[in-house]
Amino acid sequence: FFMERKTQVKINRKKLMLAKLRKSCSCTPGKMKNTIMGFFPVLQWLPKYRCKEYIWGDIMSGLVIGIILVPQAIAYSLLAGLKPIYSLYTSFFANIIYFLMGTSRHVSVGIFSLISLMVGQVVDRELLLAGFDLNDDAPPGLGDSSLGNNSQPNTTAFNLTIGGTSVECGKECYAIGIATALTFVAGVYQVLMGIFRLGFVSMYLSESMLDGFATGASLTILTAQVKYLIGIKIPRSQGHGMLVITWINIFQNISQANLCDVITSAICIVVLVTAKELGDRYKHKLKFPLPTELVVIVVATLVSHYGNLNELYASSVSGAIPTGFIPPKVPCFDLMLRVAVDALPLAIISFAFTVSLSEMCAKKYAYTIRANQEMFAVGFCNIIPSFFHSFATSAALAKTLVKTSTGCQTQVSGVISAMVVLMVLLFLAPLFYSLQKCVLACIIIVSLRGALRKFRDVPARYHVNKVDTLVWVVTMSASALVSTEIGLLVGIVFSMLCIIVRTQQPRTALLGQIQNTSFYEDDLEYKNLSSVPKVKIFRFEAPLYYANRNYFLKSLYRLTDLDPNLEAARRKKYEKKEQQQLKKGNETAANGLGMEETIMQLVPKQIDFQAIVVDCSSISFLDTTGVNTLKEILKDYKELNISVLLACCNPSVIDSLKRGGYFGKDFGNMQELLFYSIHNAVQFARDLN
Numbered sequence: 001f002f003m004e005r006k007t008q009v010k011i012n013r014k015k016l017m018l019a020k021l022r023k024s025c026s027c028t029p030g031k032m033k034n035t036i037m038g039f040f041p042v043l044q045w046l047p048k049y050r051c052k053e054y055i056w057g058d059i060m061s062g063l064v065i066g067i068i069l070v071p072q073a074i075a076y077s078l079l080a081g082l083k084p085i086y087s088l089y090t091s092f093f094a095n096i097i098y099f100l101m102g103t104s105r106h107v108s109v110g111i112f113s114l115i116s117l118m119v120g121q122v123v124d125r126e127l128l129l130a131g132f133d134l135n136d137d138a139p140p141g142l143g144d145s146s147l148g149n150n151s152q153p154n155t156t157a158f159n160l161t162i163g164g165t166s167v168e169c170g171k172e173c174y175a176i177g178i179a180t181a182l183t184f185v186a187g188v189y190q191v192l193m194g195i196f197r198l199g200f201v202s203m204y205l206s207e208s209m210l211d212g213f214a215t216g217a218s219l220t221i222l223t224a225q226v227k228y229l230i231g232i233k234i235p236r237s238q239g240h241g242m243l244v245i246t247w248i249n250i251f252q253n254i255s256q257a258n259l260c261d262v263i264t265s266a267i268c269i270v271v272l273v274t275a276k277e278l279g280d281r282y283k284h285k286l287k288f289p290l291p292t293e294l295v296v297i298v299v300a301t302l303v304s305h306y307g308n309l310n311e312l313y314a315s316s317v318s319g320a321i322p323t324g325f326i327p328p329k330v331p332c333f334d335l336m337l338r339v340a341v342d343a344l345p346l347a348i349i350s351f352a353f354t355v356s357l358s359e360m361c362a363k364k365y366a367y368t369i370r371a372n373q374e375m376f377a378v379g380f381c382n383i384i385p386s387f388f389h390s391f392a393t394s395a396a397l398a399k400t401l402v403k404t405s406t407g408c409q410t411q412v413s414g415v416i417s418a419m420v421v422l423m424v425l426l427f428l429a430p431l432f433y434s435l436q437k438c439v440l441a442c443i444i445i446v447s448l449r450g451a452l453r454k455f456r457d458v459p460a461r462y463h464v465n466k467v468d469t470l471v472w473v474v475t476m477s478a479s480a481l482v483s484t485e486i487g488l489l490v491g492i493v494f495s496m497l498c499i500i501v502r503t504q505q506p507r508t509a510l511l512g513q514i515q516n517t518s519f520y521e522d523d524l525e526y527k528n529l530s531s532v533p534k535v536k537i538f539r540f541e542a543p544l545y546y547a548n549r550n551y552f553l554k555s556l557y558r559l560t561d562l563d564p565n566l567e568a569a570r571r572k573k574y575e576k577k578e579q580q581q582l583k584k585g586n587e588t589a590a591n592g593l594g595m596e597e598t599i600m601q602l603v604p605k606q607i608d609f610q611a612i613v614v615d616c617s618s619i620s621f622l623d624t625t626g627v628n629t630l631k632e633i634l635k636d637y638k639e640l641n642i643s644v645l646l647a648c649c650n651p652s653v654i655d656s657l658k659r660g661g662y663f664g665k666d667f668g669n670m671q672e673l674l675f676y677s678i679h680n681a682v683q684f685a686r687d688l689n
Contacts, residue, residue: 005651041373042100045410057407062416064291064406065108065399069417070424071293072111072399072447074318074432075440078228079116079221081123081134081236082175084321084432086389087111088425093385094393095418099411101377103369104358106408108399108417109381113447114217115350115394117224118484119179122342125238126178126335132171134236179391181335185343186392187382190351194375202352202371208461209491210352211454212472216479216487218451219243221444226250228441229265231258231315240482260313261438268296268442276446283405293443297435305434316437321429328387345488346392347379354378354395361404398447467498506542508555511615511678518679520615534608535685536560537678539615544626552629562607564636610642611685615678617648627660634662634673643688646674647681 037043073087080087091110098109124134169177193201223246227234233256234249275292309315351374358369381393403413454472462469474494479487511520512529520537523529538556542548557563614630622630634644649657654674657663663670675681 038370038373039376040100041103042411045105049410049412054409054412057409058412059416061403061406061408062413063420065403065413066417066420067291067294068399068402069110069421071297071440071443073421074297074321074435075443075447076111076113076116078437078440079113079120079224079444080179080391081120081127082179082391083172084318085326085425085429086176086179086391087116088321088421088429089325089388090385090390090393092418092421092425093388093390094381095414095421097381097384098377099414099418101373101380102358102411103373103377104361104395105367105410106361106365106400106404107354107358107395108403108414109354109378109395110393110399110417112350112353112394112396113221113444114214114353114484115346115392117217117221118342118346118349119182119391120224121238121242121484122182122339123175123178124236126338127171127175128238130174132174176389176391177332177335178339180329180331180386180389181333182339182343182346183382183390183392184331184386185336185340186347186350187379187384187386189343189347190375190379190382193347193351194372194379197372199351199355199371199375201348202355204492204496205348205352206468206471206495208468208471209475209495210356212475213349213479213484213487213491214451215454215472216476216481217484218448219476219480220484222448222452223247225441225444228316228437229261229445230254231261231438232256240486242483243480258313258315260309260315261436264300264309264315264436265438265442268300268439269446271296272442272446273449276449296443297432297439300439301432301435304436309436310434318432318435318437318440320433323426323429325425326389329389331386342485345485347382349488350382350392350394351375351378353397357395357397357400361400364404398450467502471495471498500547503542503545504548505551506540506548506618508541508552508559509539510559511537511539513682518677520678520682532682532685534610535613535682536609536611537613537615537682539618541618543621544619544629545621545623546625549625549629553633556612556633560609560612562640564633564640564642567607568636568639607640607642611645611688612637612642613645613647613675613678613681613685615648616646616650616653619653620650622653622656622660624660627656627662630657631660631662643685644673645681645685647678648676649674 069091070088073091074084077084077087094110098107102109127134193199220243223243224236226246227250230250232250232253234246234253237245237249272292275290279286279290279292304310304315304317310317354377355369355371355374358374359371362369378394385391385393458469458472461472471491471494475487475491478490482490509522509524512523512526512531513520514526515528515530521529522539523531536559538559540552540555544552612633619626630644630646637644646657657674658667663673672684675684
């Protein structure tokens with residue numbers, strides 16, 4: 001039977017684009033209102049806020065996240081190579097801005113270990129290039145808190161142009177200048193991606209690739225914290241192979257380990273891991289997670305202060321953290337040019353983690369997010385805070401899971417968390433003066449448990465999908481052993497290569513008929529299938545395009561045990577040989593033993609089929625090469641009196657065949673070449689026979 005296609009209405013693309021442009025450029029009060037409401041989603045959901053139903057869950061989750069956020073923010077400042085005050089600024093502003101612009105109700109945006117590591121690597125590199133010594137310990141105060149105040153013990157100064165004025169900038173000033181410039185450029189990239197609707201870029205970051213990237217970066221983070229853990233002073237390695245070089249330096253200087261830091265680290269890790277394991281085991285009985293990090297920090301600070309650990313045992317401490325806010329500064333344009341390339345992977349990773357977590361929460365709690373608006377939200381979470389001495393942010397999985405488990409309903413909880421951080425910024429920050437850096441390193445290392453546990457999942461991952469496991473291993477290895485940026489690039493490229501290779505060499509099969517049915521399946525995979533006399537049914541499980549054309553032909557010839565080109569060449573050669581012998585009048589050679597030998601050499605075994613049915617159900621599209629390939633096999637097999645029939649083609653494949661002239665002039669042969677099921681094609685082939 002033949003199904004008639006619907007007539008497609010031709011769209012005037014020029015008029016359509018002009019209409020869309022006219023609509024987008026028009027400015028009406030209604031459209032302006034919708035634009036503002038869309039840009040600030042808080043204006044849509046906050047007036048509908050169910051106070052009695054939501055408020056207690058939001059307050060509880062906000063307080064819990066705030067309590068967790070303070071010690072993590074102070075700890076992650078080690079990763080970023082910056083003072084703790086800047087981490088607190090980052091956590092405060094990110095929560096406020098995402099409250100106004102985010103579309104996810106549950107995701108927790110703020111300081112994130114992986115993003116802090118990427119920022120820290122750029123900061124360290126630029127400090128080295130500027131001539132600063134990365135190994136100088138921080139002074140007891142904030143020191144060079146604003147541009148123009150060069151009070152660092154590091155004697156190197158760097159001339160920086162701010163607003164047309166050249167000022168001398170010390171180590172800390174230059175470090176935060178690099179971080180804010182990097183953050184600003186990353187935010188601009190994210191906003192531009194939102195304007196041009198490039199949110200689809202995150203689709204190319206597969207789950208296996210992101211997991212491998214996070215695990216490899218976690219190994220780098222762990223390695224960077226070991227020197228604080230045991231209290232040794234070694235150079236901060238930069239460039240490729242940082243992980244290996246750092247471990248070599250650690251073992252070379254292990255004899256200089258500070259016993260006080262080693263004992264403190266051992267106690268803190270035991271307490272933190274034990275508390276985490278108990279929390280995971282009894283989380284269904286706990287209304288909110290135990291604030292273990294905060295307890296450890298408070299106790300460790302008190303012990304360090306009253307035990308004079310810094311003076312007596314030379315244990316490295318955080319130093320003074322000032323209260324209040326430093327006056328805002330415009331990020332330096334000259335520094336933006338230096339870090340423009342580094343900001344791109346930072347922007348992509350920040351957005352990818354935020355959108356993936358937002359989609360996870362939206363799916364779990366049955367609401368929708370807008371990926372493009374998430375791009376704007378994360379972008380402005382970077383752009384605006386960069387004027388207030390903050391660095392790059394992203395959504396964090398651990399805090400998001402805690403947020404959802406403690407009753408969070410909306411982003412009001414983010415405001416509560418920001419208020420907790422604000423209290424620390426205004427009043428409590430100086431109390432952390434005596435906090436040992438090894439305690440912060442312990443908090444960072446224990447927070448990596450989830451990422452490092454991915455190693456235990458490798459066997460299960462391998463059992464599910466070997467290619468995804470290979471992507472995970474390659475990305476993880478490149479991120480850990482080379483660098484995070486190279487690891488990201490390698491992961492993306494390798495993931496795409498795996499897809500290309502899988503389409504270049506897809507699965508192919510000959511099908512047999514399920515007995516007493518009109519269905520057909522792979523003859524090598526299923527038992528009790530019967531072959532169809534005089535008919536070969538070939539399945540190709542991939543799009544047919546220029547990259548896999550040769551594989552398609554080789555597979556077809558191999559499975560059918562017939563190459564039409566070789567067969568045609570043999571027949572022509574045989575005919576030519578026969579004619580030559582007839583011309584010589586050699587009747588003996590033409591009809592006798594010599595002729596039989598010629599036939600044995602030139603003619604293959606007898607062909608046992610007269611039709612080939614190509615199952616196109618897995619062919620999603622054809623390019624020009626694909627259409628020409630099908631036309632080629634149609635012509636080649638026709639010379640051998642073998643019919644080629646196509647079955648189960650989707651409409652786009654049919655349209656490609658029509659445009660390529662596969663069905664002849666005016667599609668006259670279409671009903672004899674195209675069938676809507678394999679069984680119809682097989683019946684037609686039998687009728688032909």
